[in-house]
Every structure is written in structure tokens, then in C-alpha cells.
Amino acid sequence: MTVLDVSGLRKAFGGLTAVDEVSFGVEAGQLFAIIGPNGAGKTTCFNMVGGQLRPDRGSVRLAGRDITGEAPRRIWRLGVGRTFQVAATFGSMTVAENVQMAFLSHHGRLRALLPSARRLYREQALAVLERVGMAGQAERQCGLLAYGDIKRVELAIALAHQPKLLLMDEPTAGMAPRERIELMALTAGIVRESGISVLFTEHDMDVVFAHADRLLVLDRGRQVATGTPAEVRDDAEVQRIYLGGAGAEAAARQIEARAGEQLPGERAEGEAR
Amino acid sequence: MIDPAFYVIQFLNGLASASNLFLIACGLTIIFGVTRIVNFAHGSFYMLGAYFAFTLTATIMPALGDALGFWLAIPVAAVGVGLFAVLMELLLLRRIYRSHELFQLLATFGVVLIVQDLVPAIWGPEELFGPRAPGFTSFVVILGFRFPEYQLVLIAAGPLVLGGLWLLFNRTRWGTLVRAATQDREMVGALGVNQSVLFTGVLFLGGALAGLAGALQMPVEPANPFMDINIIAEAFVVTVIGGMGNVLGAFLAALIIAQLQAFGILVFPEITLVLPFLVMALVLVVRPWGLLGTPEPMTGHGFAGDRPLKPLGRRAQLGLAALVAVLLLLPLGLGDYTEKLVLEVFVFALFAFSLNFIMGAGGMVSFGHAAYFGLGAYGAALAVKHLDFAMEPALLAAPLAAGAGALLFGWFVVRLSGVYLAMLTLAFAQIAWSTAFQWVELTGGDNGMIGIWPSAWASDVTVYYYLSLILCGAAIAFLWRASYAPFGYTLRAGRDSPLRCDAIGINLKRHQWLGFALAGTCAGLAGGVFVFSKGNVDPGALSIPTSVDALVMVLLGGIQTLTGPLLGAAAFHLLEAYILPLTDYWRAIVGLIIVVLVIAFPQGLAGFLRERLAGEESR
Numbered sequence: 001m002t003v004l005d006v007s008g009l010r011k012a013f014g015g016l017t018a019v020d021e022v023s024f025g026v027e028a029g030q031l032f033a034i035i036g037p038n039g040a041g042k043t044t045c046f047n048m049v050g051g052q053l054r055p056d057r058g059s060v061r062l063a064g065r066d067i068t069g070e071a072p073r074r075i076w077r078l079g080v081g082r083t084f085q086v087a088a089t090f091g092s093m094t095v096a097e098n099v100q101m102a103f104l105s106h107h108g109r110l111r112a113l114l115p116s117a118r119r120l121y122r123e124q125a126l127a128v129l130e131r132v133g134m135a136g137q138a139e140r141q142c143g144l145l146a147y148g149d150i151k152r153v154e155l156a157i158a159l160a161h162q163p164k165l166l167l168m169d170e171p172t173a174g175m176a177p178r179e180r181i182e183l184m185a186l187t188a189g190i191v192r193e194s195g196i197s198v199l200f201t202e203h204d205m206d207v208v209f210a211h212a213d214r215l216l217v218l219d220r221g222r223q224v225a226t227g228t229p230a231e232v233r234d235d236a237e238v239q240r241i242y243l244g245g246a247g248a249e250a251a252a253r254q255i256e257a258r259a260g261e262q263l264p265g266e267r268a269e270g271e272a273r
Numbered sequence: 274m275i276d277p278a279f280y281v282i283q284f285l286n287g288l289a290s291a292s293n294l295f296l297i298a299c300g301l302t303i304i305f306g307v308t309r310i311v312n313f314a315h316g317s318f319y320m321l322g323a324y325f326a327f328t329l330t331a332t333i334m335p336a337l338g339d340a341l342g343f344w345l346a347i348p349v350a351a352v353g354v355g356l357f358a359v360l361m362e363l364l365l366l367r368r369i370y371r372s373h374e375l376f377q378l379l380a381t382f383g384v385v386l387i388v389q390d391l392v393p394a395i396w397g398p399e400e401l402f403g404p405r406a407p408g409f410t411s412f413v414v415i416l417g418f419r420f421p422e423y424q425l426v427l428i429a430a431g432p433l434v435l436g437g438l439w440l441l442f443n444r445t446r447w448g449t450l451v452r453a454a455t456q457d458r459e460m461v462g463a464l465g466v467n468q469s470v471l472f473t474g475v476l477f478l479g480g481a482l483a484g485l486a487g488a489l490q491m492p493v494e495p496a497n498p499f500m501d502i503n504i505i506a507e508a509f510v511v512t513v514i515g516g517m518g519n520v521l522g523a524f525l526a527a528l529i530i531a532q533l534q535a536f537g538i539l540v541f542p543e544i545t546l547v548l549p550f551l552v553m554a555l556v557l558v559v560r561p562w563g564l565l566g567t568p569e570p571m572t573g574h575g576f577a578g579d580r581p582l583k584p585l586g587r588r589a590q591l592g593l594a595a596l597v598a599v600l601l602l603l604p605l606g607l608g609d610y611t612e613k614l615v616l617e618v619f620v621f622a623l624f625a626f627s628l629n630f631i632m633g634a635g636g637m638v639s640f641g642h643a644a645y646f647g648l649g650a651y652g653a654a655l656a657v658k659h660l661d662f663a664m665e666p667a668l669l670a671a672p673l674a675a676g677a678g679a680l681l682f683g684w685f686v687v688r689l690s691g692v693y694l695a696m697l698t699l700a701f702a703q704i705a706w707s708t709a710f711q712w713v714e715l716t717g718g719d720n721g722m723i724g725i726w727p728s729a730w731a732s733d734v735t736v737y738y739y740l741s742l743i744l745c746g747a748a749i750a751f752l753w754r755a756s757y758a759p760f761g762y763t764l765r766a767g768r769d770s771p772l773r774c775d776a777i778g779i780n781l782k783r784h785q786w787l788g789f790a791l792a793g794t795c796a797g798l799a800g801g802v803f804v805f806s807k808g809n810v811d812p813g814a815l816s817i818p819t820s821v822d823a824l825v826m827v828l829l830g831g832i833q834t835l836t837g838p839l840l841g842a843a844a845f846h847l848l849e850a851y852i853l854p855l856t857d858y859w860r861a862i863v864g865l866i867i868v869v870l871v872i873a874f875p876q877g878l879a880g881f882l883r884e885r886l887a888g889e890e891s892r
Contacts, residue, residue, distance in 0.1 A: 076778040088773040090766050092579035101766050102777045110763045110779060111787070113755045117762040118584070141581050157777060 001028045001063070003164050003197040004049065009058035011044055018044040020221045022058070026165065026214075029195045031188060033208045036218035037241065042201040043169065045218065049199065050082055050167050051075040063164055081158030082167045086174070087150045091143025095134055095153050098142050099125035102160035125160065131190060132156045148179040155187065159196075166191070168200040172207055180204060184211050209233070217241070278416035280536075285415070287535030288528075289424045292431030295527035296486035297504060298511035299438065299520050300479030306455035306518030307475045310366060311374070311692050313381040316505030317388040318354050318480045322487025323496040324396055325350035327403045330491075340407040351485035358480025362473050368872050370472070374692050375638045379828060380871040382821055385501060386864030390857070392498050403491035423492055430489060434482065435524050442520075451475060455518050502817065506703050510549040513696050514556045516566020525564055546707035550700040554685055557697055561689055579833055582757060582765070589836075600742060604735045613806060614850050616738045618843045619745040620803045625826035625838035627795035630752050633832045634761050635788050636768025637686070638695045641702025642823050644682065645793035647815030649675040649800025651709060654722045654810045659715075664728040668744070668801045675797020676790055678705070683789035687782050690771075699817070706815040721811030725804050741802050748795045749839070755791070756835060764788045825863060828870055831877025840878050 004026040011019045019041040026032040034042045047053040049060055051072040059068045067075055076082070090098050103121035104110055129135040132152045137145065142153055151171070158166055171187065172180035188211045191198050202208050208215065208229070215232045217224040225235045232238055301315045329350050334342030361384055369377050409426050412419040442448035450471055454461045462468050487500070494500075511530055515522025530549050537548050544551075562568050585593065604612055628642045652674025656662035662670065682701040689697055709716045716722065731737050755761050767774050767781040774781045804810045813819060822845065830841025853859045874881055 072775050073778045073780060076776060082776040084772065084776070088770045088776070090769040090773060092581060092765060092769050093762070094581045097581065097762070101762060101779075104759045104762070105778045109759050110784065112759040113751075114758055116584070116757050117759045118757070120759065143579075157773070161777065 002026070003028050003030075003063055004032075004199060005059075005061040005064075006049065007059055007061075009045065009048055009060070010056045011041075011048060011053060012056055017221050019048070019055075019218075020223075022216075022218070022221075022223045024214075024216050024223075024226055026197045026199055028164075028197055029192060030213045031191060031198045031200070031211050032214050032216070033212035034199070034201045034216045034218060035203075035205075035208055036224075039220070040218040041221040042218055044221075046167065046169055046199070046201055050080065076161070079161070079164035080167060081161055081163035081165070083151070083154045083158055083169065083171055085170045087147070087154045089142045089150055089153050089157065091141070093142055094139050095129065095142050095145070095156075096122060096125050096138040098153055099128055099156050099160050102157045106161050125156075128156045128160050129153075131159065132186060148175055148183065151175065151179075151183055152186070155183075155190075159190065163196060166196055166198045168198060170201055170203060172202065172204055180207055181210075187211075275539075276417075278418055281416055282418045282420060283535050283539065284532065285420060285424065285428065287532040288431075289427040290535065291527045291531035292427050292429075293486055293490060294507060294511050294531055295431045295524050296434055296489070297483050297508045298515070298523040298527055299434065300482035301508050302512045302515065302518055302520060302523045303438075303451065303455075303482075304475055304479040305512065305692075307451055307458070308366065308370060308472055309374075309458070309692075310370070310377045310381065311509075311517075311696070312479070313378060313505060314361060314384040314388065315479070315483050315508060316501035316503075317385050318358060318483035319487040319490075319504050319508075320392065320496070320498070320500040321357060321388065322350055322354045322484030323403075323491050323494075323500060324392060324401070324487075325353045325484065326488035326491045327396070327401050327496050329353075330404050334404060339404070343404060343407050347485070347488045350488040351481045354484025354487070355477040355481030357484075358476040359473055361480075362476040365868060365872070366472070366476070367469065372871065372875065374695065375632070375824070375832070376828075376871045376875055378638070378640065378692070378695060379821070379824055379867050383864040383867030383871070385505075386860040386867070389498065389501065390859075390861035390864075394858075396496070398498060400495035400497045402495045406492045427489060427493070430485075431524070431527070434485075435520070438520055447471075447474065506699070506817070507549055509696055510553045510700065513693065513700075514553050514563055516563030517692070518567075519563070519565040522563055522565030543711050544707075546711055547704050550704045550707070553700045554697065554704075557689060557693065558685055561693065579769075582761075582835075584757065597746075604738055609734045612734050612738050614847070616734075616741045616806055617803070618846050619741045620799045620806070621823075621826060621842040621846050622839045623745040623748050623799040623802075624796050625823050625830070625842040626749050626752055626835075627792040627799070628823045629827045629832065629835075629838040630756065630761075630795070631764070631785075631788055631792045632827065633838075634756055634768065635764035635785060636690075637698075637785060637789065638691075639686075639698040639820070640695045640817075640824070641698035641700070641705075641820050642792075642796055643815050643817070643819035644698075644702035644705040645675040645679050645796035646800040646803070646819065646823070647702075647705060647709065647810075647812075648678040648793075649797025650804040650810045650814045651716065651800075652797065653801040653804050654725045655715070657725050658722050664726075664731060664805055667725075668798075668805070671801025671804070672794045672798040675800060676794035679790045679793020679797075680786075683786050683793065686789060687785040699820070702815060702817065702820055706812055706817075709812040709815055716812075719812060721809055723809040725810065726808050727805045731805075737806060741806065744798060744802055748798050752791075752795060753835060760784070760788070825867055825870075827877075829866070829877055831879035831881070831883075833876065834879040834883060837877050837879035844878065 002025045007023040009019055009022045022045055034045055036042050044053060048055045051070050054069040059066060061067065062078055062080065065078065067078060090101060097118065100117065100121050103124055104117065109120065126135055126138055129138055132155050134149065134152050134156060137149065142150065172183060175183065184207050187198065212229055214227065215229060216226045217232060217238050219241045224241060225232050225238050297315060297319050301312055304310065304312050326346055329346035330343055333346050336342065337345065365380055369380055406423050406426065409422040411422055413422055442452050450461065450466055454471060507530065511523055511526040515526035530552065533548055533552060534545055538545050556563065603615060624646050628639060631637045632639060649671035653667040653671040656667040656670040686694055686697050710718060726732060727737055731740055763779060763784045766779065767785055771781055800814060826841040826845045827838045829845055830839065831837030852862065856862065
């Protein structure tokens with residue numbers, strides 16, 4: 001089943017066309033990566049799917065339903081969770097309370113004035129925290145956690161809502177290499193067992209080639225290639241964009257090397273299962 | 274039919290007051306741009322400029338001759354005020370650059386209070402008439418109207434200063450640094466610029482400009498101890514409308530505000546006080562960052578050291594039960610005066626608690642919470658005076674009136690955040706205050722309304738004491754409960770991370786709006802209870818000092834705790850009751866309390882106690 005169907009997406013800022021005629025589809029249970037050099041339009045594309053930006057043209061459909069230009073809040077209601085480049089959590093609350101907030105919102109209980117918020121949806125929150133390996137730290141204050149752990153809390157918050165689709169903007173930005181591999185292995189494991197789809201942007205090619213099922217390559221707003229990691233890896237134009245026409249041979253070497261590096265990542269993923 | 278030439282004269286008068294406003298506001302906006310501190314003491318700088326100029330002209334003019342003496346005294350007075358501003362930077366601001374905006378606002382307000390008591394102590398409480406400006410004592414005739422020459426000097430001063438600032442900011446290295454710091458303070462710091470020196474310099478410049486404005490105003494308006502408060506609210510308006518940190522914006526805004534007032538007084542003389550604040554509210558709705566300002570990033574407004582909310586422990590519950598028992602038994606052993614005093618503590622406890630509900634939990638710093646206290650007080654008083662309500666329905670009218678006001682004002686307020694939000698709450702409170710002050714037929718103006726007494730059954734002090742305890746206690750208990758409930762948590766979530774709220778489907782603005790209205794409603798109830806205990810109400814109930822009292826109570830008790838505002842209200846009100854009659858320097862004392870709290874005990878009494886207790890338990 002196609003969870004996310006993006007077609008003919010276009011966005012211009014003044015005279016600059018940031019994203020031009022981009023189309024792709026994400027299937028259920030798939031990890032889909034958007035990659036490209038700086039300024040390629042990755043984040044613009046991402047924000048049009050998440051509702052932060054309204055596209056000039058084209059459509060975004062979630063499980064068959066048109067969500068083009070809807071507000072982020074609405075898009076969340078329809079089943080899209082999100083994590084940010086710089087993790088955004090509620091720093092003065094405990095880890096459990098952070099996840100409970102997502103449940104309170106999910107169940108429309110935010111305006112309740114009398115019940116104690118600490119007691120509501122606590123079991124459910126702990127269950128989600130268990131999945132991301134944070135149950136042991138449920139009572140700690142979120143703002144005092146190590147960054148890698150905050151990212152896990154963010155993931156738990158997004159999962160609380162049982163999303164159809166998870167949007168992860170550079171999920172491993174700002175993390176140590178070891179933490180990166182662990183976080184992505186964890187995400188991939190959860191995704192595969194629960195059938196959630198993930199759309200993510202990423203600079204780290206190790207992460208991309210280790211986990212993505214399909215890739216979309218953007219360059220200056222244009223869709224250069226779409227396909228499996230192997231297809232994209234062998235695409236002549238992708239090689240040219242990343243390394244320039246003259247460096248085709250060097251490009252081949254680089255990508256070969258990257259293909260080799262993905263092995264440890266895959267092992268980590270296997271362990272997570 | 275008014276002579277059309279009169280409009281030209283009125284326009285010129287508008288230009289003169291625009292210059293004055295700009296001279297004050299440009300320093301305010303430069304200081305904000307670089308230090309991110311909204312300087313309440315800027316009005317004090319202005320006032321000191323006038324007083325310094327008065328003293329200097331009195332000493333120098335006899336010695337050096339009128340012309341030289343006068344025109345030397347003006348810049349020297351400005352430099353003197355600049356040095357005063359430097360002193361404030363070194364002693365106070367330097368310690369709070371990294372503090373929460375609430376502490377910064379309050380700290381500079383502490384300076385306002387101290388200067389307000391110092392000035393009459395040094396120069397006396399009377400108005401002081403300065404000399405006229407030598408060389409500009411007569412009139413020119415414009416279109417048949419006589420126009421004071423000195424007004425022309427003032428008209429020229431604004432554009433001259435604007436030009437001078439442009440040269441300073443575009444032609445000197447220091448000016449370039451100031452502009453760079455206004456755009457990105459962190460980056461300038463990272464480039465190895467000595468920030469302390471830069472900040473001190475900026476305070477000198479801003480202070481000197483305000484001092485210059487005050488000194489230049491001396492021949493037009495006598496130096497008096499109310500100059501600071503009268504001008505600061507308008508200077509804020511100009512700064513905010515122009516876009517905080519933007520000098521050209523301040524110039525445009527000063528022109529707009531001064532001309533609106535010059536002509537507004539012809540059309541609607543009764544709304545001149547309200548007009549600038551109405552314009553500011555409108556501008557902020559259309560352009561939340563002012564005419565030429567730049568948007569600030571969407572960030573949370575939490576306080577350093579915010580911790581998860583813990584339910585009351587066993588000991589605290591017992592303590593609370595004991596407190597309630599004591600309060601119930603208290604009238605047995607107290608006289609009427611003390612009973613009334615404690616009753617007022619209930620009122621202020623509710624007032625402060627409601628403020629902390631939006632500020633501590635919601636991260637919305639309100640500098641105008643008195644608006645809702647006052648709307649409650651006036652709501653009840655008007656119901657009694659004009660609608661012949663008895664006490665019972667009037668006490669219901671109080672929270673309803675305040676709640677309606679808070680719903681209306683809050684709709685605008687929650688669209689902003691941080692200092693802009695604080696400034697808008699201040700503007701709305703000034704609108705409410707001006708209305709009460711100027712709409713004499715309805716509100717009695719400055720005198721307010723008297724003879725608002727409880728119904729016969731509640732006229733005994735002890736009965737009214739219990740009534741107040743029940744009403745205020747119930748409202749506090751309700752807000753307390755709401756703080757622990759999902760609604761309170763939602764407000765806290767918005768304070769911590771608006772971005773995350775948006776991503777989990779929380780309509781933050783709507784919840785903040787409801788929270789603002791709920792807090793306003795409760796403050797209104799406090800105002801209603803207050804008015805029946807006093808028997809009268811006047812515009813003081815809606816004034817900036819009342820808003821600041823509430824902030825001091827919260828700060829004194831501790832903003833990060835729920836018990837803090839209650840403790841703070843009790844401590845502050847009892848202090849005021851016992852110390853105020855003994856001294857002429859009550860405001861200065863409050864100012865000092867504020868400064869000490871902000872610098873040394875930002876966690877407040879309750880926070881301090883909590884840390885001590887936590888320390889003992891961990892041992």
C-alpha cells in the first residue's frame with residue numbers, strides 16, 4: 001500500500017525554484033531517504049510534506065487522502081509523526097510525561113482541568129518507552145538527558161500516536177558516530193515490526209545506505225534519481241553531481257568504499273532485532 | 274471653522290514632540306538591540322537629564338554667561354546621564370544578561386523605583402522650572418500664528434540625532450560592531466569582540482540620548498518626579514511599533530505617534546492617553562515585530578532550572594492542612610485591622626497565583642496583570658454604582674468582566690512571545706488604566722468610586738474575612754489543581770517547546786489564550802473581593818505599579834514553585850503594611866528588594882527553602 005504519494009511538487013522562493021516537479025511514493029513499512037548536496041531542496045521538500053510549507057504546485061496524499069497545504073497540526077492528526085534536526089522535547093518534564101503529552105493530545109484530553117496529568121496514559125507511555133529502550137529513565141527530567149537519549153524520547157513521542165508515517169529530518173545530526181548507528185538501527189527495527197513508513201533526510205551516507213529501502217536524490221531542486229540504494233549507487237548522473245563530471249572514476253571508488261562501510265550498520269540492525 | 278493654518282502649527286507641534294519621543298526611544302531601541310534588555314529605567318534617564326540640566330544651568334550660567342552656560346549644560350547633563358547608565362550596566366545589567374527576560378525587566382524597574390525616591394530626596398517634590406534657552410526665547414510668525422523658536426530647535430534635534438547615529442553606525446568601527454551585535458550577538462562574541470566594553474558603551478550612548486532628551490525638554494516642561502513614568506510607556510510604544518532594535522523604525526514610529534496625538538487631541542480629546550496603545554496593538558497584530566523589526570526565532574520561554582512538577586509530599590500536605598486550620602482560627606485572636614490585613618493577603622495571593630499560572634507555567638510574562646485585577650474591581654464597583662447590584666451578583670460580575678477583558682486582550686497577546694508579549698500586556702493594561710482615568714463620567718476618573726460595601730450579612734469584618742478566604746481559597750485550589758491537570762501541562766509544554774507542541778497536534782495559541790483568560794478571570798475575582806473590603810476603587814488598581822507588585826510577589830516567593838506566589842504575596846503585603854507607614858522610601862525599598870532578588874535569589878523564597886530542604890534530605 002502506498003502511504004505517502006507525492007506528485008509534481010514545486011516550490012519557489014522569489015526567483016529561486018527550490019523544488020521543481022518532484023514525485024515519489026513511500027510504501028507501508030518502507031524507509032525512504034531524501035539525499036542531495038546542500039541546497040538541493042531536501043528540507044523544503046520535507047517541510048511541504050510535514051505542512052510547514054505550502055507547495056506552489058503538486059499534491060501530497062497520505063494513504064490516498066489529499067493533505068496538500070494542510071497545517072502541521074492537522075497532518076499530525078491524520079497520522080504523521082515528526083522528529084527534528086535539533087531535538088525538540090519538553091525539557092522541564094520527565095521522560096514519561098513527555099510521552100504522556102503525546103497521548104493526551106492524541107486522546108483530546110488537553111483541556112481537562114481536574115484530573116492529574118501524571119496518572120493519565122502512564123502505562124501506555126511506559127510501554128512506548130520500553131520499545132525505544134528508555135523505560136529505565138522514565139522518571140528523569142528530559143532536559144538533563146544525554147543528547148542521544150533525548151533523540152530516543154523524541155522517537156517515543158512520535159510513536160505514541162501510532163503514526164502511519166514518520167518524518168525524520170536528519171535524525172542523526174549532532175550525534176556521535178556510534179550513537180547514530182544505534183539510533184537508526186533502533187528506528188529501522190521498530191519500523192519493520194510495526195509497519196510504519198519513514199521518510200528521512202540525511203547527510204550521513206553510512207546511515208543512508210545501511211537503512212534506506214529507497215532513495216530520492218535531489219540536486220538544485222531537481223529530482224535526479226529515485227530507486228533502491230544499488231540503483232542509485234550505480235546511477236551515472238548521481239555520481240557526476242556528487243563529484244563533478246571529471247571525477248567519475250573517483251566517484252566510483254568512493255561509492256564502492258561506502259558500499260563496504262554499510263556492513264557494520266547492517267550488523268547493528270540485526271542485533272536490534 | 275478652524276483656520277487651516279492652525280493645522281500647520283499643530284503639525285509643527287507634532288514634529289517637536291516626535292523629536293522628543295525619538296530621542297528617548299532611539300536609546301531604548303539601541304540598548305535593546307545589543308543587550309536584549311528592555312530598559313524600564315530609560316524614563317528615569319530622561320527625568321535625570323532634566324534634573325541634571327536644571328542643576329547645571331543654575332551653576333554654570335551665572336559663571337560662564339547665559340548662552341555659553343546653557344548650551345554647555347545640555348550636553349554635560351547628557352554625558353552625566355550616560356555615566357549613570359554606565360554605572361547601572363556595571364553594577365546590575367552585567368549580572369543578568371543571561372537571565373530570563375522577566376528578571377531583566379523587573380531589575381530595570383527596580384532602578385526606576387529607586388530613582389523615583391532619590392529624585393524628590395535630592396531636588397524636592399516640587400516642579401522645577403528651568404531657564405529658557407538663550408537665543409531662542411521669542412516667537413516666529415508662521416501663517417499668522419506665533420510659534421516658539423525653541424520648538425524649531427526641538428524639531429531639528431530629532432533628524433540631527435538620526436543623522437548622527439547613521440554616521441556613527443555606518444562610518445565607525447564601533448558603530449559597525451553595534452549593528453553586527455544587534456543582528457547576531459552570539460556571532461559577534463564568537464569573533465572575539467569584547468562584549469562587556471561594547472555593552473557598556475551602548476548603555477552610555479542610550480543613556481546620554483535619553484539624558485539629552487530630558488535636558489532639551491527642560492525649557493518647555495518643568496522637571497518633575499513623574500516625568501519618568503509618563504514618558505516610558507510612550508517610549509515603549511514607539512520602540513515596539515518601530516521594531517525593537519531598529520533606530521529608523523523608532524523615528525518613523527515617533528512621527529506617527531506624535532502626529533496622531535497632535536491631531537487626535539483635536540478630534541477625540543478623551544482618548545489621547547489610549548491612542549498610542551491602540552495603535553501599538555493594531556501594529557503588532559498586522560506586523561508582530563513592528564514596522565521595521567525582524568522576527569525572532571520560535572523558542573521556548575522556560576526558566577533556567579525548571580524542574581518537573583512534583584505532587585505535594587506528606588509533609589507539605591500536613592503543612593497545608595495546618596495553614597488552613599490556622600487561617601480558619603485566626604479571627605479569634607485578631608483585631609479588625611489585622612484581620613483585614615490578612616484578608617488582603619488572600620486577595621493578593623490569588624492575584625499573584627493567577628499571574629504565575631500564565632507566567633511560571635505558561636511562560637507568558639505579563640507586565641499588565643493589574644488590568645484584570647482592576648477590571649474585576651471596576652466591574653464590581655460599576656455594577657454596584659450604575660446597575661444597583663448587591664454584593665453577591667457584583668462579586669460574580671467581577672471575574673466575568675475581567676475574564677471578558679482577558680479573552681479580548683489575550684487573543685492579541687498570545688500571538689506574540691517573549692518581550693513583545695510582555696510589552697503588549699503592558700499596553701493593554703495602560704489602555705485599561707487610561708480608560709478608567711479619562712472616562713470620568715463612568716468611572717469617576719482619578720478619584721475613582723467610593724461607597725462599595727458588602728451586603729449587610731457580610732459587613733462584619735470577620736464574616737467578610739471568611740467569605741474572602743472561601744472565595745480566594747477556592748480559586749487558588751482550582752488553579753492549583755489545573756496546574757497538575759493536562760491543561761496546566763499543556764501550558765508548560767508550550768513554554769518548553771512550541772515546535773514540539775505543533776508537531777504533536779497541540780493548538781498552542783488556543784490553549785495559551787484560554788489560560789490567559791482563566792488567569793484573568795481569577796485575578797478579576799481577587800479584584801472584586803478587594804473592592805468590597807476597601808469600599809472604593811481608583812485607577813491605581815490597574816496601574817503599572819500594581820502589575821509590578823504582583824510580579825514582585827511572584828518573584829519574591831519563587832517563580833518555579835506553586836507555593837512561591839502565595840508565600841511572596843504574604844511576605845510582600847505584610848512588609849508593605851508594616852514598613853510603608855514608617856518611611857518615605859518605600860518604593861526605593863521595593864526597588865532594592867527587586868534588585869537583590871534578581872541578582873542573588875532568582876529562585877525566590879520557596880525555591881530557596883526547597884533547596885535547603887532537599888539538601889537536608891539528601892544528607
